[in-house]
Amino acid sequence: MPELPEVETVRRGLEGVLVDARFERVEQRRPDLRFPFPERFAQRLTGQRIVSLARRAKYLLVHLEGGEVLIMHLGMSGRFIISRPGANAQKPGEFLHEAGDQERHDHVVFVMSNRATITYNDARRFGFMALADARTLESHKLMANLGVEPLSEDLSPEYLAARCGCKKTSLKAALLDQRIVAGLGNIYVCEALHRARLSPRGSAGKLxxxxxxxxxxxxxxxxxxxxxLEDAIEAGGSTLKDYHAPEGDLGYFQHSFAVYGREGLECLAPGCEGTIRRIVQGGRSSFYCPRCQR
DNA sequence: AAGAACTCCTGTTGGC
DNA sequence: TGCCAACAGGAGTTCT
Structure with a gap:
């Protein structure tokens, strides 16, 4: 589910409860998510103090005092729920059914030394967690092939042109390729292409x-x-389905989509009276305006 | 060897 | 109302 703005929103929401706290107890409820958990996962985290919480592309990076880094990816449906003792006190019997339904997909529970509890919930289990040595993090196989951070100076017209110039594939596919620009996903590629008035069907080489x-x-x-991406982060990400930031806050960037999910509706570009179309590229929906995106 | 297709998994939605 | 196909924010693996 989450693309860069949502992961950044999650990072900001978790930072306050994680940094400087220790993992007091870690409960791993199944052997795997998308991939198996690391060996002795819970033991390796327990007692560790968290030094910092960073983000690279769509990955959360939890730096531990002992020199390891917990790498987490939310896949399509991963989310964290923060609870503190005393907060959200529920009357006995209230919401029991809903709570039980959700718990079905609560796969990891982190109990922190500051009494906060952070629960990782992931219905589709496309997310995963890994542990890496901080000294060699950059060369870890999950990090090694990632392209530039889109919000850094590294993403420049010259860089993008150089990486796309020789490509035969579509602009849409090139932008979803994490080896070129890391952190974009289906929604923000559609929105960025619309803002830039470029068709997702155009060839990447034309850049x-x-x-x-x-x-x-x-x-x-x-x-x-x-x-x-800046606008979306500012808005706290996009809330689709029931995604929300760890503290339960809802992002609101979904109200600013110009094309995503707007098939058949009018193009919002000033002066353009086109109609938004949906096509399928690489098995995924692309939304665009055939009139102003060329 | 690039690029496209397939795959993992569960939940929701829309059409009949 | 019920049933079923289509679709969902990702990306590694397998094909051509």
Missing amino acids: TLRSGEPSTGARRLVEQIKSV
Whole structure:
């Protein structure tokens, strides 16, 4: 589910309860998520103090005092629920059915030294957790092939043109490729392409001029990738289905979608009177306006 | 060897 | 109301 803005929102929500606290008890309720948990997962975390909580692409990176890093990916449906003693006190018998239904997918429970409890819930189990040595984190197989962070200076028109220039694939597929730009997903690729007035069906190679310079489209695209991600983070991410930030706050960027999920509705670009279409690329929906996105 | 198709899993939604 | 197919924010693996 979560793309970069949602993961960043989760990171901010967890930072306050995690950093400087210790894992007092870790309850791993099944042997695997998408992949098996690391060997002795709970034992390796228990007693460790958390030094910092970072994000790389769609990964959360929990730096531990002992030199290991807990790497977590939320997949499509992963979420964290923070609870503190005394908060959300429920009357006996109230909401028991709903609580039980949700608990079915509570796969890991972290009990912290500050009394906060953080529960990882993931219905589809496409998420996963791994442990890595902090000294070699960059070369860990999950990190090694990631492309640039879209909100850093590393994502420039020159970089994007260089990485896409030789590609035969579509612009949509190139932007979803985490080895080129790390952290974009289906929603924000659709939205960034619309803001940049580029069709998802266009070829990635067109971002590069014959001279090797970035095209004007490439310059617009880089600018709009950054702006859509910044706007979404500002809004606390997007809430679809029942996703929410760890403290239960709902993001509201979904109200700002110009194309995603808007098939058949009017294009919101000023002066454009096109109609949003949905096509399938690589088995996934692309929403775009055939009139203003070329 | 790039690019597309397939795969994992469960829940929700929309059409009949 | 019920049933069933289509679809969902990801990405590693397997094909062509």
